[in-house]
Amino acid sequence: MKLYSLFLLMATATVFSPGPGVVMTLTNALRYGMRGTFGGILGIAFGALVVAAVSATSLGVLLAASALAFTILKFIGAGYLVYLGIRLWRSPAFQLAEQSAHEASLGKRFLEGLSLQLTNPKAIFFFLSVFPQFIDPGKSYSLQFATLVFTYSALVVVIHCLYALFAKRAKAWLTSKRGGRTVNRAAGTTFALFGAALATARQ
Template identity: 35%
Template sequence: MPSLDTLLPFLGIAILLGLAPGPDNIFVLLQSAMHGTRAGLTVVLGLCTGLLVHTAVVAVGLAALLAASVVAFTVLKIAGALYLIYLAWQAFRAPVGELPKAGEGVKPGKHMYWRGVVMNLTNPKVVIFFLAFLPQFVTPERGHVALQLMVLGFVFILATLLVFGAIAWFSGVFGRILMRSARVQRAVNWFAGTVFLALAGRLALSQR
């Protein structure tokens, strides 16, 4: 098990990383603004499930193989880019109209959860980041390296839940206020679609 002296700085760094602008927290912000806080929180749970998978992959050593495989990296990034293009298409064609009353909003549903899972798992940069980041906080002398990696991964997921949960809440609340206007709804939909396309392009052109 990592020591408390290791876990506390790691938690602080993980929180700062969660606050830094990136595809995942931008995704949470946009989904929450468009569909409400509950939907945004459901997406966050999906993203954290993806992080759990990445943690397990790093702990068992598969991440090194993925990082070394050009084919695996390319397949993942193309799949991720195509998924983002699909989300952009959905955003561009999203209906505009009167918002339902509080408590009658869009049900989060499994599809919002799986959006988060797919968004996270199809980004090869995440598993490579975990491969480079987590081992820096491992102390081999304490033994059970795989267990230490799993614990660090869980702490990172906790930080992600806190930060992304806050983003989902604030974005959902203020998004609902702004989107009472049909014009703002249309602008947000087009902005979201444009951002998703930009993220797709960035992912498709990314290098290991």
């Protein structure tokens, strides 16, 4: 497996960045406490497995056999990361929306997290254009695929649990204009740098 450390950093930044999944975890933590977030977090993590299986399996095989396809998709992925970074930098301060609380079972929260991840363009594009480029065509594809996918899903669980754990302490800062802008600009800069790194990666 090649550039695993770079994949780990990019996947961490992707999961950490503000988005629907983060908002769901934070709001569930503030409504129901730490235990009330587990269903949604597991749903998001399982959704990542599903998206990866659908998006990256056949595409990864194609990229392993085609240098031209690798090059084209590499620059598409790099361009997308830079675009995402610029958009995050320029977007309004990230804030938690006030939503009415509702009781929900573990299963219902799992389904909410799953459906959210299955329709999340950030996750879909990550697995389509970025993920396959970390596969070494000279080694076992299935082993590398499983390692990368489970790494991503494990990061979802760990990072979202950290978000939930510190939700109450971070609420005032996250909902402030200054805090929200800092989150967006830090994430935006990170994505732009990773886009540049991806553009220079070799097959």
